[in-house]
Amino acid sequence: MSQLKNATRLSVASRAIAAVLGGYALSATATAALSVGLPMSRMDAVITASVLSFLIYSVAVIWAFACATTARAWAGIAIPTLLCGALVWLLGPAS
Amino acid sequence: MNGSLRQSMAWLHTWSGLLLGWLLVAVFVTGTSAYYREEISLWMEPELHQSTASDDTMDLAWQTLGRIAPEARSWDISLPDARNPAVQLRWQPAGEEQPRQGGGRNRGEQAWMDAGSGEVLTPRETRGGHFLYRFHFELYGVPRLWARWLICVATMFMLVAIISGVITHKKIFKDFFTFRPGKGQRSWLDAHNASAVLALPFHFMITYSGLLLFMVMLMPWGIDAAYDGDRRAFFDEAFPRSTEAPGPAGEPADMVAIGPLAAATAARFERPVSRIEVQHPNRENARIRISVEQDVAISGRRRGGSPTQVFQGSSGDLLETIEPREAPTPLMGKVYNVMTNLHLVRFADPLVRLLFFFSGLAGSAMVATGMLLWVSKRTQQLRRQQPGAALKLVNGLNMASITGLLAAIGAYFAANRVLPATLAERSSWEIRVFFLVWLTSLVHGLLRPHRRGWIEQLAVITVLWLALPFLDMVTTDSHLFSAAAWRLGALAGFDLICLLLGALWGYALWRVAKPKPDKRKPARAREPALAEGNA
Known part of the structure; x- marks a missing residue:
């Protein structure tokens, strides 16, 4: 019983970190990637990306707590974050 | 879970x-x-409650500022509206340069004036709402x-x-x-x-x-990525400003009466005048900016200016008529404008x-x-x-x-x-x-x-x-x-x-x-x- 409780606690703590810190990392990299990647003027791209960033954050938080397993919760946030990071690195500042 | x-x-x-x-x-x-x-x-601020706007309000504000701040570098008069019965007078005292350290705006001096009598009011000190x-x-x-x-x-x-x-x-x-x-x-x-x-x-x-x-405080990463870390460049692009620095004050000279100028502006925009700003009052190079209330389109630019006319202070000649234009805005820019305008109830x-x-x-x-x-x-x-x-x-x-x-x-x-x-x-x-x-x-x-x-x-x-x-x-x-x-x-x-x-x-x-x-x-x-x- 207490073991189960500890496992749950650990899972909640892990998901909370994935949601709060991982979610911020994901929305930050996604905002950066959209800002350099969207086919608009750079100011419009920045505004579009930044307005959407909080929606991305909320989806990440919901995802972190809705997933069946903690591992999937982490993977669903870490992989897109890395992809977006790679995109920013590839595209660079569009100036 | x-x-x-x-x-x-x-x-x-x-x-x-x-x-x-x-x-x-x-x-x-x-x-x-x-x-x-x-x-x-x-x-x-109950001390302001008895103030009542009249046809003379603008002239009274003109005279009052001429009395209490004749040497000021600039004047700024906010006229009474549906939400405030008194006149707010602000001015930048003459002398020192405009200090802007710490990012804060220098608001200068301010006073309240009774819109009916021209008397300077001293409301009780409060932070209010x-x-x-x-x-x-x-x-x-x-x-x-x-x-x-x-x-x-x-x-x-x-x-x-x-x-x-x-x-x-x-x-x-x-x-x-x-x-x-x-x-x-x-x-x-x-x-x-x-x-x-x-x-x-x-x-x-x-x-x-x-x-x-x-947004800019919480999620600056889009700006940093697209502008290579140069946030100033983003702001200059997003909120272009046309602030030409005012030149030095000219020789003393009388200004024309404010009433006819304000009436002209009100007639031009078909709305009552809400604000009068004067640069170098009582000087030969005085500039009078008269603005009417802004018509806030809900998806419009957040910092869109009010319709304004600029006059030469000593002659009363019309120098410029400024009408805010609707700048083309992308969809998400409109979303941003609508949302923030709603939050701030800018209507x-x-x-x-x-x-x-x-x-x-x-x-x-x-x-x-x-x-x-x-x-x-x-x-x-x-x-x-x-x-x-x-x-x-x-x-x-x-x-x-x-x-x-x-x-x-x-x-x-x-x-x-x-x-x-x-x-x-x-x-x-x-x-x-x-x-x-x-x-x-x-x-x-x-x-x-x-x-x-x-x-x-x-x-x-x-x-x-x-x-x-x-x-x-x-x-x-x-x-x-x-x-x-x-x-x-x-x-x-x-x-x-x-x-x-x-x-x-x-x-x-x-x-x-x-x-x-x-x-x-x-x-x-x-x-x-x-x-x-x-x-």
């Missing part, structure tokens, strides 16, 4: 809501008051940046609580029409659902736009403002009932056991954040009327009263038994809020039974809203204080179990 989506969302809703719920109540309540911050400020408005996004006495981040984190929690709450809630419309009063926890659940669903679009809008207003319609005020009250009620529900549910789970320290703490904090804050706001208003008008550091004393009352209610809430504590605090706020209009009668000439209060709708409205809210607290008191029906009455089998809803 291993259950269905709905269960995990119910869990997320409960905990994201509770963790920063106390802060959110304070943000919601003080933010709601901010819809009427100008009206609150006016109410708190501005204090509550500032509190709702930067608290008080905390480093500004920290406070803003803390509130934005709470806002993000709120957004998560709203989304997870909606997912949790499968019968969103059916439950909206369900109210089971007098049933303890179930009634709190119904009240929570009703206040949430009733104004759901408002709650979502106010939360999301709250984040958008701090003057009084009915819309009132609707937003009530939506804000519904939002406050939603957060408050959510937290009461948390306590109620856990109290019921305990059955006859003594509530633990954690539950007591949550309950005490609930009391302080709900009734305590209302007591503090009521006391802040009362202090404005009771403290002597000439007291030194008067505006600080009003704020001290606010925090002392709030602190007292926290201590009281933690010490008193659960139900007694609520009854006592509800009694205090009922008496306090109902007493405000009467206090007004004793201490000012612009109370509910005076012509001035009705001439300026804001003043009568303030007193009426105090009475209305006081009656509401009285109703809550009556409900809580009423002897409870037998609690062990078996629940009817058809009633849905609680786990089905949220919490």
Whole structure:
């Protein structure tokens, strides 16, 4: 019983970190990637990306707590974050 | 965590809501008051109430500034409008250069003028509605940046609580029409659902736009990526400014009368003049900028200027006519503009403002009932056991954040009327009263038994809020039974809203204080179990 409780606690703590810190990392990299990647003027791209960033954050938080397993919760946030990071690195500042 | 989506969302809703719920109540309540911050400020400055605009108001302002600030580098006159009867005069004193260190704008000197007589008015020192408005996004006495981040984190929690709450809630419309009063926890659940669903679009809008207003602080990474870390370049592009630095003052020269110029501008834009700015007044190179009220298109640019005409001060020649143009905006830019314009109610319609005020009250009620529900549910789970320290703490904090804050706001208003008008550091004393009352209610809430504590605090706020209009009668000439209060709708409205809210607290008191029906009455089998809803 207490073991189960500890496992749950650990899972909640892990998901909370994935949601709060991982979610911020994901929305930050996604905002950066959209800002350099969207086919608009750079100011419009920045505004579009930044307005959407909080929606991305909320989806990440919901995802972190809705997933069946903690591992999937982490993977669903870490992989897109890395992809977006790679995109920013590839595209660079569009100036 | 291993259950269905709905269960995990119910869990997320409960905990994201509770963790920063106390802060959110304070943000919601003080933010709601901010819809009427100008009206609150006016109410708190009774010395301005007798001012009445006339045809001579502009000439009087012209003469008054010429008398009290003839040597100023610039003048700035804000004329009376529907929300303010007095004239606000501001000027930059001559001499020193415009210091702008620390990023803050140098506001220079300011004075209030009676719009009818031209007399300079000295209202009692108060922070007015501005204090509550500032509190709702930067608290008080905390480093500004920290406070803003803390509130934005709470806002993000709120957004998560709203989304997870909606997912949790499968019968969103059916439950909206369900109210089971007098049933303890179930009634709190119904009240929570009703206040949430009733104004759901408002709650979502106010939360999301709250984040958008701090977008650059919270999410600068898009700017950094696209502009290679040069944020200044982004701002220059996003908010182009055409501020040419004013040259040195010329030789002294008389200016033409303001009346005909203002009449020309009013006729040109077919709207009354709201503001007059003068650069180098009483000099040969004086420039007079006359603006009319801005027509705020809801998706328009946030910082769009008002229609303005610029005149040469010594000759009265028209130099320039400036009409704000609608700049092409991308879809998300429009979303940003609409959301932030809604958050700041940047349109003057009084009915819309009132609707937003009530939506804000519904939002406050939603957060408050959510937290009461948390306590109620856990109290019921305990059955006859003594509530633990954690539950007591949550309950005490609930009391302080709900009734305590209302007591503090009521006391802040009362202090404005009771403290002597000439007291030194008067505006600080009003704020001290606010925090002392709030602190007292926290201590009281933690010490008193659960139900007694609520009854006592509800009694205090009922008496306090109902007493405000009467206090007004004793201490000012612009109370509910005076012509001035009705001439300026804001003043009568303030007193009426105090009475209305006081009656509401009285109703809550009556409900809580009423002897409870037998609690062990078996629940009817058809009633849905609680786990089905949220919490």
